Amino acid sequence: MKEIRFFYDPCVSGELPDDEARHxxxxxxxxxxxxxxxxxxxxxxxxxxxSTSTSHRCMxxxxxxxxxxxxxxxxxxxAMAPTKLNDRVEWFAEKATEIGFDELSFLDCQFSxxxxxxxxxxxxxxxxAMKQSHKSSKPILNEMQDFSHFVSQSYEGDKFICHCYEExxxxxxxxxxxxxxxxxxxVPTLVMIGPEGDFSIQEVRLAHANGFRSVSLGRSxxxxxxxxxxxxxxxxxxxxxx
Amino acid sequence: MKEIRFFYDPCVSGELPDDEARHxxxxxxxxxxxxxxxxxxxxxxxxxxxSTSTSHRCMxxxxxxxxxxxxxxxxxxxAMAPTKLNDRVEWFAEKATEIGFDELSFLDCQFSxxxxxxxxxxxxxxxxAMKQSHKSSKPILNEMQDFSHFVSQSYEGDKFICHCYEExxxxxxxxxxxxxxxxxxxVPTLVMIGPEGDFSIQEVRLAHANGFRSVSLGRSxxxxxxxxxxxxxxxxxxxxxx
Numbered sequence: 001m002k003e004i005r006f007f008y009d010p011c012v013s014g015e016l017p018d019d020e021a022r023h024x025x026x027x028x029x030x031x032x033x034x035x036x037x038x039x040x041x042x043x044x045x046x047x048x049x050x051s052t053s054t055s056h057r058c059m060x061x062x063x064x065x066x067x068x069x070x071x072x073x074x075x076x077x078x079a080m081a082p083t084k085l086n087d088r089v090e091w092f093a094e095k096a097t098e099i100g101f102d103e104l105s106f107l108d109c110q111f112s113x114x115x116x117x118x119x120x121x122x123x124x125x126x127x128x129a130m131k132q133s134h135k136s137s138k139p140i141l142n143e144m145q146d147f148s149h150f151v152s153q154s155y156e157g158d159k160f161i162c163h164c165y166e167e168x169x170x171x172x173x174x175x176x177x178x179x180x181x182x183x184x185x186x187v188p189t190l191v192m193i194g195p196e197g198d199f200s201i202q203e204v205r206l207a208h209a210n211g212f213r214s215v216s217l218g219r220s221x222x223x224x225x226x227x228x229x230x231x232x233x234x235x236x237x238x239x240x241x242x
Numbered sequence: 243m244k245e246i247r248f249f250y251d252p253c254v255s256g257e258l259p260d261d262e263a264r265h266x267x268x269x270x271x272x273x274x275x276x277x278x279x280x281x282x283x284x285x286x287x288x289x290x291x292x293s294t295s296t297s298h299r300c301m302x303x304x305x306x307x308x309x310x311x312x313x314x315x316x317x318x319x320x321a322m323a324p325t326k327l328n329d330r331v332e333w334f335a336e337k338a339t340e341i342g343f344d345e346l347s348f349l350d351c352q353f354s355x356x357x358x359x360x361x362x363x364x365x366x367x368x369x370x371a372m373k374q375s376h377k378s379s380k381p382i383l384n385e386m387q388d389f390s391h392f393v394s395q396s397y398e399g400d401k402f403i404c405h406c407y408e409e410x411x412x413x414x415x416x417x418x419x420x421x422x423x424x425x426x427x428x429v430p431t432l433v434m435i436g437p438e439g440d441f442s443i444q445e446v447r448l449a450h451a452n453g454f455r456s457v458s459l460g461r462s463x464x465x466x467x468x469x470x471x472x473x474x475x476x477x478x479x480x481x482x483x484x
Contacts, residue, residue, distance in 0.1 A: 098464050133464065
């Protein structure tokens, strides 16, 4: 049973959605009586049994609810400007879900090379990676927001902006600390990653004015999607349970 | 000058290889007198000047040698079973080079789904990522080796094997520690990542017999290439210079 997972918000009994039913019947060749695992993407797994099936439809009944413990501490929110090439941000979505994070926001920035993103496609990747890596929750996916609107909202916990400017270019303060050195376990954390051309200096100043702290990811010059993944992995390392 | 980089082992004066010459002349439209940066992939950059060019050939002379400080401490060696799908291991090669590591080995394991890998293609990705991320050294790339041959060789420093078995299945010892908690800065380190179906228990035992220590990458269930990247990032975090 363990390896067969369907993403679906289940009632006590019901019918698998078309694509999951096709997968169950045509690929896995399941028959009435077989056990499946349903995931609601909000922290609960459900042990269920296939009750009846036709050639295209698959009915089930839930046998047991299995609420899952959160797999890490804190709340990990990553906000990024999507990359010019779609496959790079899609790759990020898959890998970040495997590693583990809670929320993904897309930013429309001054130097962004992409102002539109297909959330539906990203969401499919999040679901697929969640199933594949046996996570109990699907990361929340937000509609793309204008940078200035995004930073002006209130967020619980710590807020960081990663950029490549020297700190003296953007404010009077001292050196940028390494993200890894300032993350605090169990504290909700939001990290922002800029587009290929970085945030603008004005954007960095606006983030500072809204309580974001500048951080560095180290000396390596990273592509946008690599920087985003490195930030997620840092947050995960600080908050992982053993 | 800074953004134009050519990978080439330069003499005091010489000629760019065909593909780099084409890039210099056709894409960047460089002309005699323009400065370029050459990288030998072994830690030195060279400031050079284009001396003469024809429609297809590009001669240069080196103006200044610029040896680069190593960007991180220690020596980071990652050995992995290549993924069934080529693009996953190619993606890993790009990202690991951006993040920074020193040596890449491929392992032919009992449960490997791929027994052949085109090193020439991987090497091109390493060079391209090295240039793009302004690294001074290209990771060393080794020919695929049989697992038992690989582990029987001697390596300086610390050696780890990541696998998903409970420690009690493979030996008498206690819990597997997290890789991040046992890495030591400045110590040469080798980490092995298994294929999609994991190492076999026999392979884990053979690694133990050869001085490798079992470690965990945390609770997340990671794909092979994600596990390899997470291991590289852990090594880099422990060894980064600020």
